[in-house]
Amino acid sequence: MSRKAAQVATARDDLLAAGLAVFDRDGFDGATVAAIRTRARASNGSFFHFFGSKKELAGTLFLEILARYHAAVVAAVDESCGAREGVARLIRAHLDWVVNSRREARYLFEISRSEWTEGIRGAQRAQNSRLAEAVERWRAPLVARGELLPMTSSVFFSQIIGPAQIFCRAWLSGRDRADPREQAEILIACAIRAVVAPDVADKAGEAV
Amino acid sequence: MSRKAAQVATARDDLLAAGLAVFDRDGFDGATVAAIRTRARASNGSFFHFFGSKKELAGTLFLEILARYHAAVVAAVDESCGAREGVARLIRAHLDWVVNSRREARYLFEISRSEWTEGIRGAQRAQNSRLAEAVERWRAPLVARGELLPMTSSVFFSQIIGPAQIFCRAWLSGRDRADPREQAEILIACAIRAVVAPDVADKAGEAV
């Protein structure tokens, strides 16, 4: 089964990769199953053997790419980094991933539609909460120590990702040509003001 | 021409309204031209007389709704309101519009796609800059007076709209059931820290 399993995996993965490429080039409506099949050198039968429909392939692709994005964000912070440092890293991780994985980001944020993510809603939520949990492991202690202002996890995310996302979407859609990373410093500065507790003018604690 | 113009307008507008309704119910792919035609009681010929394609109707609808959204936001601030007041009003205007015009908001932010907005890119940009200009008339003096921190217009927008939009999208897509307006206060507080200059501890100017 080993060699066969490997072949199956490549056939399936070829289809997924081809799907990403074609969706990126032609959009979801523009992309035809035929184009994806051809690019992956798979027959019609194979396509519908692995995926029940074009939407199902799209949904699978969505979850796979979401996982990669989450991995990139989670890797940005560890328990050793402070409030400002962590905020800066999260924002940079988001901007870097979007720019360096343009295709994937375009798929996640521009092409994918909530309507055909519905069958996958559960898995999506599960992934989201795993991400939230991971970030909370870094954030909660800082809130407890008063270095980060108290707010819910989702509000915190909205402050970190939201503004950056405006620039990312404009860039991904082609509406704006400028690299969103050009805004990194100012976005970080704003986010820090929004969520980090102001210095109390005593660095006493750190000086020990 | 007067009566005819009125009829033409209703035939065309009926199609646009029907399009919005059907897109909201079935999504873009799910919506058939036949369904839109039927709902608007228009023949196939009429449909393709007014709009060259389904996408063209979608694009026209996009611009129309974008204009309504912009109008709602612009109406929020006038030259008489201060920094904090203005920031709060902009955020509330956004949240209110999204919740009160759920269909339209869903269309703008969830259903519409950059791919078929391309033929309209120019008009979209023009509308965006008219909005930016209007908000700048309120913001620029406050920046000059040092009440708002200096940043580009687009960064300012990203701070106001970005975080709110995270909640709005989650709500519009059905991923989250909670009314985004519940977050209004905390979002405003964060935005104020992000973009409003801190009090210099003298309310002298105001006390005169």
Next chain:
DNA sequence: CGTTACTCTAGAGTGATACTCTAGAAACGG
């Protein structure tokens, strides 16, 4: 080797649907 069971490949066929085309009705201008 033979048999059975299962997964995957193959591609012809089908139904739905976006869009085209041709013809005529309705409104308006002179």
Next chain:
DNA sequence: CCGTTTCTAGAGTATCACTCTAGAGTAACG
């Protein structure tokens, strides 16, 4: 009342997602 333009009508067409049937490849077991 005629000519022109705008709009309506619906039959026709091409494309595309998806179905169906048949069979090839592989493994497990005797």
